[in-house]
Amino acid sequence: MKDGITRDDFARMIAGAAASIRAQHAMLSQLDCAAGDGDHGTTMLRAVERLEKSFAPGSPEDLKACLREAGWNVLGVDGGASSSLLGTFFSGMADAPACGASIGASDLAAIFEAGLAAMRKQTKAEPGDKTMMDALVPAIQALRAAADAGKSVIEALRDAAGAARAGAEATRNLTARYGRAKLLGEKTRGHQDPGATSMSLMFEGFCSGFEESKGESGNA
Amino acid sequence: MKDGITRDDFARMIAGAAASIRAQHAMLSQLDCAAGDGDHGTTMLRAVERLEKSFAPGSPEDLKACLREAGWNVLGVDGGASSSLLGTFFSGMADAPACGASIGASDLAAIFEAGLAAMRKQTKAEPGDKTMMDALVPAIQALRAAADAGKSVIEALRDAAGAARAGAEATRNLTARYGRAKLLGEKTRGHQDPGATSMSLMFEGFCSGFEESKGESGNA
Amino acid sequence: MPMKKFINRPENIVPELLEGFALSHPKQIRLTGSNLVARATPKAKGKVGVVTLGGSGHEPGLSGFVGEGMLDISVAGEIFAAPGAPRCLEAIRLADYGAGVLFIVLNHAGDVLSANITMEMAKREGLNVKMALTHEDIAGGSNPEDRRGLVGFLPVYKVAGAAAEQGGSLDTCLEIAERMGRNMRTLAVAVQTATHPSTGQPIFELGDDEMEIGMGQHGEAGTGRMKLKTADETAEIVLEMLLKDLEVKPGEELLVIVNGAGATTLMELFILFRRVHQILKAKGIKLVRSQVGEFITTQEQAGFQLMIARMDAELIRLWDAPSNAPYFVVR
Amino acid sequence: MPMKKFINRPENIVPELLEGFALSHPKQIRLTGSNLVARATPKAKGKVGVVTLGGSGHEPGLSGFVGEGMLDISVAGEIFAAPGAPRCLEAIRLADYGAGVLFIVLNHAGDVLSANITMEMAKREGLNVKMALTHEDIAGGSNPEDRRGLVGFLPVYKVAGAAAEQGGSLDTCLEIAERMGRNMRTLAVAVQTATHPSTGQPIFELGDDEMEIGMGQHGEAGTGRMKLKTADETAEIVLEMLLKDLEVKPGEELLVIVNGAGATTLMELFILFRRVHQILKAKGIKLVRSQVGEFITTQEQAGFQLMIARMDAELIRLWDAPSNAPYFVVR
Ligand SMILES: Nc1ncnc2c1ncn2[C@@H]1O[C@H](COP(=O)(O)OP(=O)(O)O)[C@@H](O)[C@H]1O
Ligand SMILES: Nc1ncnc2c1ncn2[C@@H]1O[C@H](COP(=O)(O)OP(=O)(O)O)[C@@H](O)[C@H]1O
């Protein structure tokens, strides 16, 4: 099945996300200076490095095992809120029943949903609270909607990336209610949330990584 | 004897010195910033305040006793090198045999010489070393020379003040060999020494205080 | 302008500082496992272990308080960033001497997240661990969840650590930690920002004639900007807010801590403490114990934290108990 | 720009800071006479008293080290200025418990002047007092008179204080102080100036990318300006100069102190110490004792002092002896 995803496709999605974060990490740290401590880019860099390692040659053949390893490794970044949440996201993905050898758009949505469910055990933040959830939740909803509409994986990922970007951009006008930025309250308006921004970057990376993996052009 | 000095004349000389230091204390601290710690003006302010108190109404009638008190009080300023030396100077003056009720130019020179002798037990600095000695030593030498030449007290004091000023100004081209400034060595060139400057100011004050005391005009 | 800090490569700051710390106190502490700061001589079997976690860059906090009578293990994260759950879990395993582990967590978003994940993992492993959260920063408002954990960690480590050392059960240690926590309040003041040691960036901006009351440890801007005030005025404002929030009544006994943020001198802390002492005396409140110094810093930030805590006889006894922690020796 | 220090009126800084210091350590110290910092409980009759003098603004130095096992009285002067002889004399009278007084003086122009005048007065009064001068700053060059007393006061107070506490005679205490003094060397590095707390003026100027090796405690400019270096490079330069000057040979035993100037963080001091430890190890020199922290500061100046001292068995024993000095507790 041409449209399916294998462990190796997933590895390339991760590679795409890593490239996307690497290109923008300075900007992410800069964003984190406005209402945080300026380290978000550095943490994300370490996180994607560990994600890549978890899928590198020599790692388990099994997607589930890779995701579990990835989650544990990202949790071990010692980078504060975002690495704990991102680690939980990947750990949670490993618990998805759909996490088999070759998966479709609907399975992919289920995997991401499992990750999100795990995160929700750790944070009460929801879209509107000016956190990474503002990008992540709509992205996964768009993924699910695309899958339900029978779209291909790449189409679904593009929808997700679009939703993530819109969600991240919308954080600019929100007031932070979670994380370090919370104490600043109203003063956080006008700055885009770094965590949401990196989620949007990761979804863009997932797309380009998957496209590369499938050798597809942008106009699928 | 019109030209003699009494305890009260001495008190007015001190008052003149105090006025002169008060007018310039900020400049003295500024000078001390170049190669010291910027506190010389403050210390001198406290010192002259205590000198004045030691001669204030209610203090001993006896010049010797006043000088001894003045020395002890200036030693108690807790102001570092300059207050210790200035205190020693006044303590030492009290030991001069000439320190009687009414004294002439020669007695005055002897009093200052006794003060200087006491200081020399505490510091090896001599003119040329870029310290207060550069003003004090020539001033007292000029005082002695004037007295030996039969000049009046006010004339002798004016000679002393002139010598002190010249000595202080000459410190600009010297290299510090004592005090905090010593560690700076060659770098101290180009800055006038704060301690020498305040000695010069004090001698100017002695003159104006004594003039006021005797109701004399500047052109005696 | 280059950062004027004595560091080597920014990414090596934490391992290098931990190495230096351990080498400078070989009798009290050592590094073990994944760079965990542990007591040089482990506690006797059957006693409760006490573990904490937190970001680095706040030295001597938190690892400076590992030692007999205080912490068993401190898990140090990256600069200003919580360590992840894996190392915390490792620490809890190591600090379990058979009577369970008390896990003391300062209320900061990243630390709490990491601690919660750790607790879940620990429970899945069947470890006997209980968590005590400190949140005494009244700048957070009336909701306890919004109150961060500031220098109040110090009395909590101290009394819970002493209780553990004396053989108290896990429930006893938790009760002591929570009682200390309920009875303390802190407020922070900043006058000058620090630079982030990894990025060289100033952490926040403050006008030349401004100060801010309600400052966080990481310099996240707080809420109360005002013109600079004298030491006495500042102490009065901060102390009044704390006394009101803790509802202190005349005759009650307080522990007071004045913690320097980094560049603020001990000289200034003494001047501030003096005014605190005067005010309490005037109000008939008893200042029974105090500490003035740098316990948790934020690089070369200037400012201070003032903490007050209502003490009872047992808390005082535990506060006075011996400790050989490198930066909190009690004879 | 107004000075960002928590003070009240500049002329009240010293009395207010001493008051706050005394109030914060009522069990260890008290103010007596003309604002002398003395032990709360005087030493037993028949033991040698240990007295020191020095300017304020360097907290916790010097008064932070008054306590059982260290100093009996510290005479604190104005900011950065030696106290005058009258108060020193008063301190020596008070610290004479019948076995004489050891007067420890750091080699700074003002302190020495004041101490010499004091010694003269004391002798005139028939007091039994001997003076030990510390001068270990190798930046002063080869003439011992030009070497200032820096953080080396700490081991001298400690070992002489312990000898006095243990009942050593005045000659014994002097010999211990001098032996410690002869065997120690310090070098200071500055990267950022402080402001004088009374005037608000910066004490010296340093380029944005410069550091200076051979810095004094008061910020009088030293001699070795150079471009900023990494922590490791800086530690290497400074340590090599010290080892050479003290002529340390492999196998010898050293005490090492890293003292922060004020704004330099403990984090950085640990990173520097780590490198010192590595170098000594590589050279086969034994690092037997160490201290890393702030013992004598210069307001919010950034930089550090590195001190090394050759130890023998007796010095180590005295260094390890108990102390309850507020900022140097030894169990
Ligand atoms: N409780 C939370 N729930 C969801 N996202 C959070 C939460 N706390 C923080 N974040 C996200 O983490 C981002 C900050 O990440 P980062 O700077 O790496 O961590 P830290 O705040 O610990 O320094 C924020 O921009 C926000 O998107
Ligand atoms: N050993 C000394 N002999 C003579 N004068 C000295 C000596 N040391 C310092 N001074 C004088 O003291 C002045 C500095 O005085 P001051 O700033 O008040 O004291 P400190 O240097 O202790 O801060 C110098 O400018 C110098 O004239």
Ligand SMILES: [Mg+2]
């Ligand atoms: Mg951050």
Ligand SMILES: [Mg+2]
């Ligand atoms: Mg001076």
Ligand SMILES: [Mg+2]
């Ligand atoms: Mg500091």
Ligand SMILES: [Mg+2]
């Ligand atoms: Mg400091």
